[in-house]
Amino acid sequence: MLALALLLAAATPEPGTQPAPAPQTLPAVTEVARFSAEEARQGVVADGKYVYAISNAEIGKYDRRTHELVERWRGDPARFRHMNSCILAGRQLVCAASNYPEVPQASSIEWFDAGRLSHVRTLSLGPGRGSLTWLDWHEGSWWACFANYAGKGGEPGRDHRYTTLVRYSPDFQEQGAWLFPPSVLERFAPYSSSGGVWGRDGLLYVTGHDRPELYALRLPPAGSILEHVATIPLMTDGQAIAWEEGANRILWGIERKTREAVAVRVPEMTGP
Template sequence: MFTKIAFVTAFLTASLACAVAGEKPLYQAVLLKSTETFDARQGIAVDENYFYATNNFRITKHDRKTGRPLLQWDGEQEGAPLVHLDSMMELDGRLYAAHSNYGQRPMTSSVEIWDAGTMAHIGTHSFGINRGSFTWLDRHKGFWWGAFANYDRVPKGQTAPYGETLNTQIVKMDNNFNILQSWTLPEKILQRMRPMSNSGGSWGPDGYLYLTGHDHGELYVMELPRAGSVLHWAATVKVPNMEGQGIAWDRSSSERRLWAIRKKDRMVFEFSIPEITETIPHPEGRLHGKAFNKN
């Protein structure tokens, strides 16, 4: 009743299509499975046996094979106490979710923590008034990572943009969620995300950071820059059926499996993501021993 499954019988071949001149290398994800839920409006987390779907203030745990809902943590109503849950991830039996008071001013954010077995809420870390609305977090190479999103959209009843999309930041944090470094996004990605912002992020098994916007079926394959403060856009993966929002790599699988949602009808999807074999190289400076540039 809750699940609608469409399995792909053939193995994925990593087909790379060169897009029009000036665009990034373009890859295509393959849909493996679709599951109907009632809570998949913001984010998704996955482990070996379960997936977890969230709306603004509720998380439901599902059997990943059948899609059957098993347990639910219910905040009951917006603002009591949670306002806007976003992306999630599972780590060592705990669920970590990004949370903010999206739409309200001043902008505040927190990390919320649940026991993945019992679905009991067990912890919180408040950023207070910070750099924007916290939309995703992930663990990679011994650090926490996440995004503080800002928006060109003007919230209902207000007159000014909600922080302006160009102010969106990707952050690296220590074990206590203290921010160590931050980066901005390339202008062409910001153009795709406007008037919204960066909704989802998850580090892939290949060491690339995969980001989503709010609306498009696209994964932006990113790297840390070798200089400066703007993330390097290496490639793009087109993802059928997905429309931005939260994503999660399945780290229980040896295959390249990524989970995503479609907000409008609360669908959950499992995809096979091709190997990223060709990327746009990092911009490099040039060393001159003679024939110096004097411009």
């Protein structure tokens, strides 16, 4: 009996020892909304009433129904060099910013009152893992992506392969860090990840800088390399993304070349 138990135990793979399934290619997203927004140069975020378009040192607040500009915030470009993306956290916009393309790379997090569209708080992260491009809140933690580049804005000895996902406590104490898988990094090259959000399905959805693709990733059961689950064709070319608050799988992004805010419905994941 003992021999049989040992044989069964040996035949049962331990967690993390099985190879990850090959990434799926899912159907393309479906467009549900599009309108012009002058500030749509880096990213966009939306709730049920307003859409906030983000540029390096500007945020435009637009009425969802009429697409009219409600308010615009402009910052000092010397202080706000490269605001990359924002998320909505209650009645605040929480934005990822960096000094790109300057080196050494340095990053900060900027908070805005979404109602008055005024800057209320800053946290300097200084130099470190790269340039902060996006930030999200998930399972009681902050998750931040630090981009690295092969060329402009990159530091010697670090290219796009050094792009890193970092998990922080609510007060920004580091709790863990992961690198991106080669199959996604080769699509980023020579740039990095410009957008990322956690889905309700527990997967991390990220975009690169200029490819019309959305990558679904998950944390590995062991090790420090994220797993590539699926690639989803987009109709916009990378940049920052954000789920619409209160909607099911409605993802907002931008079409940079036409300065448009674009909303799409992302297909549900299937399989493992």
